[in-house]
Amino acid sequence: MEIVVCVKPVPDAETRLRASPDGRTLDPEAVKFVLAGYDESAVEQALLLKEAVPGTKVHAVAYGPAPRTEEVLRSAVALGCDQATWVDSGPDATGDPIVAARALAGAIAGLAHDLVLCGKQAGDDESGLVASALGALLSVPDFSCVVDLRWDAATSRFRFQRPVEAGLESWTSPTPFVVGLQQAWNDPRTAKLPAILKSRKATIGRATAAAGTGGESRPEKFELPPPRTGAKMIEYRTPQEAAEKLVRILREEAKVFP
Amino acid sequence: MPDFSLSPEQQSLRDLARRFARSEMAPHAAECDRTGRFPEEIYRKAYELGLMNLNVPTEYGGSGLGAVDQCLIVEELAHACGGMTTSVIANCLALEPILLGGTPEQKDRILKPFCAEYHLASFCLTEPSGGSDAGGLKTRARRDGDGYVLDGEKCFITNAPHASLYTVFATVDPNLRHKGITAFAIPRSAEGVTPGKDEEKMGHRASSTSTVRFDGVRVPAADRLGEEGEGFSLAMRTLDQTRTPIGALATGIAQAALDHAAAYALKRQTFGKPIAEHQAIQIKLANMAQAVHAARLLTWHAAWTIERGAKGTLESSIAKCFASDAALHVADEAIQTFGGYGYMKEYPVEKLLRDAKLTQIYEGANEIQRTVIARELLLEYA
Ligand SMILES: Cc1cc2nc3c(=O)[nH]c(=O)nc-3n(C[C@H](O)[C@H](O)[C@H](O)COP(=O)(O)OP(=O)(O)OC[C@H]3O[C@@H](n4cnc5c(N)ncnc54)[C@H](O)[C@@H]3O)c2cc1C
Numbered sequence: 001m002e003i004v005v006c007v008k009p010v011p012d013a014e015t016r017l018r019a020s021p022d023g024r025t026l027d028p029e030a031v032k033f034v035l036a037g038y039d040e041s042a043v044e045q046a047l048l049l050k051e052a053v054p055g056t057k058v059h060a061v062a063y064g065p066a067p068r069t070e071e072v073l074r075s076a077v078a079l080g081c082d083q084a085t086w087v088d089s090g091p092d093a094t095g096d097p098i099v100a101a102r103a104l105a106g107a108i109a110g111l112a113h114d115l116v117l118c119g120k121q122a123g124d125d126e127s128g129l130v131a132s133a134l135g136a137l138l139s140v141p142d143f144s145c146v147v148d149l150r151w152d153a154a155t156s157r158f159r160f161q162r163p164v165e166a167g168l169e170s171w172t173s174p175t176p177f178v179v180g181l182q183q184a185w186n187d188p189r190t191a192k193l194p195a196i197l198k199s200r201k202a203t204i205g206r207a208t209a210a211a212g213t214g215g216e217s218r219p220e221k222f223e224l225p226p227p228r229t230g231a232k233m234i235e236y237r238t239p240q241e242a243a244e245k246l247v248r249i250l251r252e253e254a255k256v257f258p
Numbered sequence: 259m260p261d262f263s264l265s266p267e268q269q270s271l272r273d274l275a276r277r278f279a280r281s282e283m284a285p286h287a288a289e290c291d292r293t294g295r296f297p298e299e300i301y302r303k304a305y306e307l308g309l310m311n312l313n314v315p316t317e318y319g320g321s322g323l324g325a326v327d328q329c330l331i332v333e334e335l336a337h338a339c340g341g342m343t344t345s346v347i348a349n350c351l352a353l354e355p356i357l358l359g360g361t362p363e364q365k366d367r368i369l370k371p372f373c374a375e376y377h378l379a380s381f382c383l384t385e386p387s388g389g390s391d392a393g394g395l396k397t398r399a400r401r402d403g404d405g406y407v408l409d410g411e412k413c414f415i416t417n418a419p420h421a422s423l424y425t426v427f428a429t430v431d432p433n434l435r436h437k438g439i440t441a442f443a444i445p446r447s448a449e450g451v452t453p454g455k456d457e458e459k460m461g462h463r464a465s466s467t468s469t470v471r472f473d474g475v476r477v478p479a480a481d482r483l484g485e486e487g488e489g490f491s492l493a494m495r496t497l498d499q500t501r502t503p504i505g506a507l508a509t510g511i512a513q514a515a516l517d518h519a520a521a522y523a524l525k526r527q528t529f530g531k532p533i534a535e536h537q538a539i540q541i542k543l544a545n546m547a548q549a550v551h552a553a554r555l556l557t558w559h560a561a562w563t564i565e566r567g568a569k570g571t572l573e574s575s576i577a578k579c580f581a582s583d584a585a586l587h588v589a590d591e592a593i594q595t596f597g598g599y600g601y602m603k604e605y606p607v608e609k610l611l612r613d614a615k616l617t618q619i620y621e622g623a624n625e626i627q628r629t630v631i632a633r634e635l636l637l638e639y640a
Contacts, residue, residue, distance in 0.1 A: 071266060078270070193308025193321050196274060200267045233525060 001056040001151065001175075002112035005046040005081065006104055006130065009033035009064055009072040010123035019222045025095075026124075026222055033068035035075040038119025038181060045149055045184035046117050047080045053151050059111055063087040063103040063209065070204050078191035078199035085111070085205040095125060098215030101133030106210030108138065113176050115158065120144050120180035131180030141173055144180035262558070268330055271323075275331040278307060279338035287339035290464035291609050294456070296420065297342065297464055304346045305376040309335070313350045313499070314357065318365055319373030325499070325561035329506035333554070336510025337517075340613035341462035343507050345378075348416040348465075350503065351621075352379035354496040355425045355441050359484035368443050368481075372423055379423040382412040382470055383493055389414065390626050392427070392493060393436040397472060399428035405479050406430075408442070408450075408472040414620075418453040418468040422446045426472065427489050439489035443481045450475035461612030498571050501621055502564060505557040505577035508585035508617040512550045515585070515592035515610045519543060522596055533595070542595060546588045553581035572634040579627035582617035589614045 011017060012032040020027040035043065043060065050056040060076035062069045066088065073084035087103045108116060116138070121128035128144065135142025149160040157172040163182070191199070232249065236242035250256045264272065282300055290297050304310050312328045314320020323331070328350070335343040356368060372379065385395050397410025408428050418424075424444045431438040444451060454469035484492050520543055523534035533539045560577035564570040589611040593600035600607045618624045 067266075074266075074270070190277065190307060191274065192306070193271065193274060194316065196270050197267065197321075200270075 001049070001053050001114045003046045003049060003056060003058045003115045003117060004108050004111055004113045005042050005058060005060050005076070005117045006108075006119075006134075007035055007039045007043060007060055007062045007072055007076055008100075008119075008122045008124075009062070009068040010036050010039075012036070017224060019224065024219050024222055028068070033072060035072045035079075037123035038121060039123065040119075040188040041184040042117045042119045042179075042181045043076050043079055043081065044186060044188040045181055047189070048185050049115075049149070049151060050080070053153075057082045059113075060084045061087065061104055061107055061111070063100045063107075064089050065091050065093060073204050074199045074202065075191065077202045077204075078196045079189060080195070083205065084202065085207050087207045087209050089209060094216075094218040096215040096217050097125070097127045097129040098133055099209075101130045101137060102212045102215065103209035104130065105134055105137035107207040108134070110207070115175060116140075116178040118178065118180050120146070120182050128180065131178050135178040138176070138178065140176050140178060142178035142180070143171065143173065145182045146179045147181075147183045148185070149179060149181065260562070262555075264330070268327060271327055272330045272334055274307065275309060275334035276337075278304065278309060279335050283335065283338035283342050287342070287464070288606065288609070290339070290341065291461075292463075292603070294458065294463045296345070296456070296466045298420065300342060301345060301378070302376045304335075310346055310376075311349050311353065311373050312347070314353055314369060314373055318369040320353075320369075325502055325564040326558060328503050329557050329561045332503045332506040333510040333513070333557075336507040337514045339464055340507060340511050340610075340616070341464035343510070344462050344616070345417055345465040347500075347503060347507070348381070349377075349379050351416075351496065351500045352381040352421070352423065352425050354499050355381070355483050355492050356443055358495050358499075359441060359488065359492045360443075364443070364480070364483070368423070377423065378417045378421045379425065380415045380418045380421040380470070381496070382415050382418075382424050382426040384412060384414050386411060386413045386469075390623055393439070393490060395427060395429060395439065396432065397426070397428040398432070399430050399440055399442070399477070401430065402476070406440075406442070406477045406482070408444070408475040408477055411469055411471050413469045414457070414467055415453075415470050416465060416467055416620075418470045419456055419466050421453070424451070424470060425483070427493055428472075429489075430486050434487065436490040437487045439493070440486045441483040441489040441492050442477050443483060444472075444475060444477055448475050448477070460615065461609065462616050495569075497622055498569055498574060499564065501574040501578045501627075502557060502560040502570070504617055504621045505553065505560065505574070505581035508578070508581035508614065509550065509553040509557055511610050511614045511617070512546075512553055512581070512585040512588040515589040515607060515614075516543070516546045516550050518607050518610075519546065519592040519595040522599075526597075539595060542591050546591050549584040549588050553577075553584040556580050572631060575622075575627040575630045575634070578617075578621065579624045579631065582614070582624060585614035585617055586611065 012034045015031050018027050046058045050058050058081045060073050060081040062073050070086050077084050085107055087107045118131040132142050145162050146160045152159050157174055159172050162169045234245050286297055308321045311320035312323045316322040399406040399408050426442045426444050429438040430440050450473040452471040457467045523539050524532050526533045556577040560573035563573045592607040596607055599605045
């Protein structure tokens, strides 16, 4: 089986963010970009399927600017992906999800793919559109918020579930198809040191972004939330003391109780 | 020009160590410190990720890292727990005599199976009658047939109760002093090898330290490392390699102390403002930051010197001595920044002081480092 897994470099949760000088976007200068969140789960799921289904190959594909996109692909290779392809967005990409999906679809169309795995949404913009757009652009079915994704060799179909408002839907789908993954079977693994060193020497394939129209949205302004004020830390030694102090503050300072 | 930037490869190694330190080590640091538990499950995970036999070349199953990369990893680990780090890197110390003095046959036979699975090894130099004066060690190696019989006792040996392999320094003739010292690789399974019980320590309580007795232990000549009489030089050359990572370990403790102190200073209010706005605390933090930064750069410089093939005795002694003194000082100032809370075990900084203290003592006490620094220095003026 051939699995393509799409990954996007997103700011590390521990990075301190700031706006870029033009005030339109996040300033990438000071940011550490990583493979994280749902994308990390998608890679984990791809690798679990590879372990479960003999002969499976996993190909990581990412669209974005240098150097972060190549770095995130190396992380995917260190985790166990067999190959990687970088679709260069150039330095001035706007981050429009349709543009990203078109670029990814252009690259994926040229690769063998029974399953295209994406995180259900990216850890930064959380737009959650790329998986569905890929389905449309590749003319294959797509499903989002997928959990418990399993290959059923007997029927040559994938089985999976989707948690919805009122319960859990169970589905099957023929291949090829696109999945926006909510959760892998396991917590994502950690790459081992020898694999990290080896991934530095891996060849990252290059593809150019497909041209097309649509998806010209661009951000106007990027602002960080104003620093929070008024938070009060309660120091305490016992839960009893914490509760007493909290009640006193609620009563005397916040005047929530008479 | 020297280049202080880290390559993408070095950044990813550091990220791996940081992630492991924060997610696997830090959550257990306080508990292991309190109870003295040896968290073997954490050491096993460190092994599985490739964070254990850092200095062993990949052909023998290690990670094959250079000195700078080792320092980057050790600093990150020590930021989470000095004691666990001591136990994680003890293999590097114990295996270095084999790397430096072993024949290709010995490396193949001893290192390959050792590194292929999770195993701990211990470096056995110090004895109850003295650590600094290693030339005067008393453990005897008597020639016997085609091998040796060892008798004696070692003390303060890191990981000894859990190790499956010991590198042991013994003398074939005490009258020869340094020139009689000979190194051996001895499996725990050899008859007459008895590790003692875990010592109660001030700090590094997640690590394990004990005596090891050798009573009539037969060692085949094939397990002697180097020639008879080469053991002392092998021990010193080993310490030349491993001293710098101790500087990195101390830097990690110091950085942790600074991180805690700065975060606390922004939060704690006195006289109507955060203590970080009182100049006395600002000066403290500024001095701590200088010490941490200098410790890191000295460590990197020593590692860089060694990677370029030099012995680096002077540079590594300076790095280890400075970084360990800095760690003690910065941990002390972190406690002062916390005030009374700093003195309480409930807060993380008093542990850092206790952990920092060891870095001034082991792998050559700082008095010995200063003796070495002065000797190397004066050579340049003589
Ligand atoms: C937790 C822990 C783990 C350890 N792990 C190991 C290990 O794995 N393997 C191992 O072999 N050893 C290990 N050691 C031993 C350590 O390396 C020694 O404790 C250290 O070398 C000092 O030796 P000593 O304790 O015998 O002190 P001594 O040598 O008795 O020194 C006592 C004091 O006198 C000073 N001094 C000694 N000689 C001189 C001199 N000529 N000039 C000036 N001052 C001098 C010393 O600096 C020290 O302050 C460990 C120690 C500890 C505490």
